[in-house]
Amino acid sequence: MWICLFPLALAWLSTTRASEYCENVLNVCQGGDISWTKCYEDRIASCVVRRRSSSFIYRRVNWTYEEEQSPTADHRFLISSSALLTSRGAVSESEVLLVATVIQSTYFKPGPPPRSRHITVHRPSQSTVLGSSVLAVRAGNYPVSDLSQAIKLGFKHDKQVDGACVFWAESQLENGTGYWSTEGCDTNRTESEFICTCNHLSFFAVLVNPVLTVDERHAVNLSYITYIGSALSIFFVVISLIIYIRLQRRRPEKAVGLHLQLTGALLCLHLSFLLCCFWVWHLNEEEEDWVCRGLGLLLHWSLMATFTWTALEGFHLYLLLVRVFNIYVRRYLLKLSLVGWGLPTLIAVVCGISGVYGRYRPELTDANNRSSTAEICWMSSHRLPVSFVTTVAFPSLVILGNSCMLGVVVFKLSVLRASGFGAESGGGSKKMSREQWVKLWKDGATVLGLSVVLGLPWGLASTTYVSLAGIYVFTILNSLQGLFMFLWSLALSGKSRSDHSSVKDPSSQKMMTTSFNN
Template structure:
């Protein structure tokens, strides 16, 4: 009996087990239903059409799982004071007392709550097309959310100030807020209404008359004034017109050289590249002036056709530039001994076939049409220009544009390597280390070792322009205004460089003929003297 009593005394009673189970269930339920601040964004994103409204409502009542959550600040201040604090080391918010007093239910004695948090810009559905037809670039991928009270805070007399420290190499930016669509089926967009921007070289200081989601849009393209835009347009059109004229002259010069017995393969490639350049600059002039000449500015079939021809001619020019580099490679490796059967025919199939197939595929997909380009003029923000190119309304226009740019980069990189190889070979020839003493192909080249260095440098520069290396100067347009001018001038005068190259070939041909004539006359004199 005593043993059984002792066991009952140490055995837990049923009500104790029941109490423990209820406490565990209560803790589990509390953990599952707690409005953790770290989970608000993920839960609100389940409804993409209205997630920003959900986030603003729940961020005021959420419970931080831990203190010091990165990118999240909750400030309890009196309306008579000023709310100020760092949300992150690079983002700071400053809210005047007049803005705090507009929070619903605010009184002089009780504190009000203001929440500021930093979100990743990828959560926002950036519009596929903005006014300048480029996807906006958000500084540091940071979007600052500022919320106080349940009702919207707007029309502030004293604006709130938001500071974004810039670690990127940018010289211009624009403070914007996220504007919700008027209906659930629409898309939100970045807007500058009520926002002002100041930049001191290191920080963007945004002033806003309302609370919302804020960011700084930076454009990778340099913003230039209306005067510079006008100058660049004149340079482009005048340079393209000159290129058309010089391309036609160059074409006839190459035909003349071909009849004179010059290398049929090299001259043939030069003629094909000249024709591609002629089509490119002609189509650019027609596409750029279409909306200035024709009164009907709709996106019609004529504009789509001009856009297709412009893209096709650009691809053809890039392809023939690559083939020029390929032919140069064969000359250096095979030493003027190319014995490929139907060499020009095969190159022509590649040079014209690839651009045709690519342009036809893009045309079937409906990519071509009216392209609207905003000129980014601060004095006249509505200044725009139109050209027949890839339509601004086409959804996947940027993908095709990126593929075209990638192809251009590959061509420039390949031809740069070929030009470097040419310069290296010329250096070896000049130093006499080529080891081609018995080669007839390099004998005439070695005789010209006494030419001035500046002539060789000029030839290399012209050759680099013929190979399309000025296209690589597109990277300088992101750095300075002078880079924009250099890029525009060099690439609009491609036809002139082809003309200079053709003239150099004519001079070289005359030099060879005069040298051959002197050798022949000398041989006749020796024969006559020996016969006497």
Template sequence: MMWIFLVTLSWLSTAQAVHFCKNVISECYREAPLQNVPWTRCYEDRISTCLQGRHLMPNFIQKLVNSSQEAEACPTDMHSVHIPSSALQRSRSDESQMEVVLVATVINSTYFTVSRPEAIKLRPNRPKATSRMVIHDQRDHMQGTVMGGLVLAVTAGSQPVGNLPQPIKLTFTQTRQMEYRTCVFWQELDNGTGIWSTYGCNTNDTGAVVICSCNHLSFFAVLVNPNLSVDETHSMGLSYINYIGSALSVVFTVMSLIIYICLQQQRPEKVIGVHIQLSGAVLCLHLSFLLCSFWVWLINEDDEGWVCRFLGLFLHWSLMATFCWTALEGFHLYLLLVQVFNIYVRRYLLKLSLVGWGLPTLIAVVCGSLDVYGKYSLKLSDAKDQNSTVQICWMRSEFTPNLVVHYITTVAVPCMVILYNACMLGLVVFKLWGVRGSSRDADSSRSWKKVNTGKRLWKDFVTVLGLSFVLGLPWSLASATYISLPGIYLFTILNSLQGVFLFLWSLALTCKSRSDKDSSTTHPSSQKMTTLNN
């Protein structure tokens, strides 16, 4: 009996140290925070010695491989890994060990908690990987959606593997075509969270297959549409572009107003009146942006007086007024091209002004009563691991309801305006195509020259391009800021110079003011266009 008791006690003590493979993730995810260590480190320690039990786990490979030979593993039909012999040799605990345990499996991406940007402290130096932590800088930090929601976990031996001369090849297969995919690995942080980093990994996207070449072993994934992290150098460059572009827009918008007022006195037209209102809104937008940016340089960093709150309200009001008047430009274009004859609206410009100026005023008053305006702070980290702050008078950063106000007024409303004006621009292209077709039919008896056709196509292209800036379509490039750094620069340049493009459009109207009168007496289609402007 004593012998049975001792054997049973020995078995129980041994069983407590045994971990079944299917429970390793849940156990580490639950126990690691209590031990103040990342759960991924607990997983790597236990996964090579765990037991699979009676039934083999799906999408899980655990096998002994010869360290002097290459090894391959395919945990799923869509994930595979090829490990060179140099990586297996480095994973050995001693040189006499010939075989190492290779584990390859896929893990749900929900187990990986991405750290908040303000909690990330990255260092500029990149030492050799002597532990599981690989220190890197901010340029490697990526954010995005994990492709397929699965992370490929690969471990070998008991020693960390990094800075390999021959990279490890990981293959991710996806049947659905996706763009802008990037290979990343999971970089754990001391607070139990982590980040997705591209350090040591190269991406080869062939369409249906993404091949990742990495010089270390870890948890790997492919991010779809990663958010670009802009460092302080690019941030300062973009800031200067904004300041210079806004200053030029203020100057040229004032010149546009003078031109429009002169045209209005010579030939009163409703379309010119709408252009005047839009130019006024754009002038207020760029002027308020410059005032909000420069005012924070003059006041104390911790001071947030009524002037900054007023400037934040002024900037928000100007932005909403600009979008409202671009939408009204599209509405007037609809009346011009669709509702052609017998259009008379009593006090037409006054009613448009009530919408174009009244709606932004109402929104600004409601937001001002909620005390949402103040100093907005954006923290940046440069290459020297020094935190810097960019401030502007806008909506207060710490005010939670600002998220709702922000997404409604600066995301939802602009998206609807851009979509509507894009449809109007498509209608313009359709009408121009019909007008040019009728003109070619009318001139069929004449000798139609290719030179004249080229000139008309060029004029139509310039017209459509100018209308796209008047309708505010360059704002749609905001989606490009989530794709690449050139997209951010393109969006910043085009929208900061909006006043300059409006000035060029006013010059084009001035040059065509006399030719439009002459053409309206000769071409019926042009007569429609001229009649509707009045």
């Protein structure tokens, strides 16, 4: 009898050794040479459940009905019958295997970035995964994708946060690595839960407060907008320089001299930007080009010069509108020029001697969080503190100060208009006349023009972290700075001609003279 049972016992032992306990599959796949996620998906379907657990769902379900399960109190999913039918394939069975569990996000490692020259934005870090947990859902023996009836997944949260539903996509460059992708998944957020609707099965998670991403189509559009806008700005800036030079010769004025200097800085900025973008395309990967380092210095210097002259525009308005009396400064424009051109030159020279310029390779991603490397002649990535101080902190202070000065301008205009409106109405009807509406529109145009001169469109950089529309608005407005400066020069030129004929608006004339022509 024992002899007869021995082959059965031997067969049972060999089967047990061949099978794996489901609790050990993750550790076994982590130590392999192939992708651990593919290994996990293959082996989890044939493992042996040693201990029943509510956080590990492993059961056969009827494919004719939709199935709703909750591996944990914070995770749930609803899989449709069509998805279960797709996972069954050609096998004529009434039931399919459904497996679901929650895995720590630390097992998912980002891979090296592929090469790309499109404009994209930074990849969210692993620490942004909600609850540091990933919901894995698998059904049947066949891949499930492009479903007509999407599956729904729920991720609970205990605070008001922004997030995006993503799944883990394997990298083709290196085994075991990949990226978080939003492709095929939509996100809806309630007060207590993120609801993800996806058309496939995979490893799912929610990225909390993810950095806004731009897919390839929008990246190409933004690239064209930037290049075309900068080229147009160069054209219009040259015309603006000619207009300002003629105005300066006709009536030498300090404000026109400031506009002339700012326009020259803008010309250098757009020229150097296009040169840096196009020159880096001709560099080899191993080549260290001194021209690229020089272009990086020129771009950095031009950007600092633009913001320095923008700050000086605000300083000039301060003297005119706040320090109205005793503002005479000997050789005023010369001293401003020493600051406007000297300070950027000093900083650029020091940075150049320190060797901070070269090819810059930021880590970028597209809408699927696939990493890429865009290059530009700029400051090398290991010099980020220098970049932050000179291109983030300093511009932020300039924009903040000039925003306050624009508020002073609006206040002064409102006071002048209020006094003029009261005098014209004579204490009678408060209804505004057509002429007063025209004055109001002129004041609005004045404020808009000043906002461009004071560099306030640069402040829209904060909107690029909020929405895709913010990225487009920021790109369009700042790539067309030359066009706006041209329109402002036309307005000043027209005003200069009208000053020689007649003055129809004393209050407006007083304001414009005080602000722009002193």
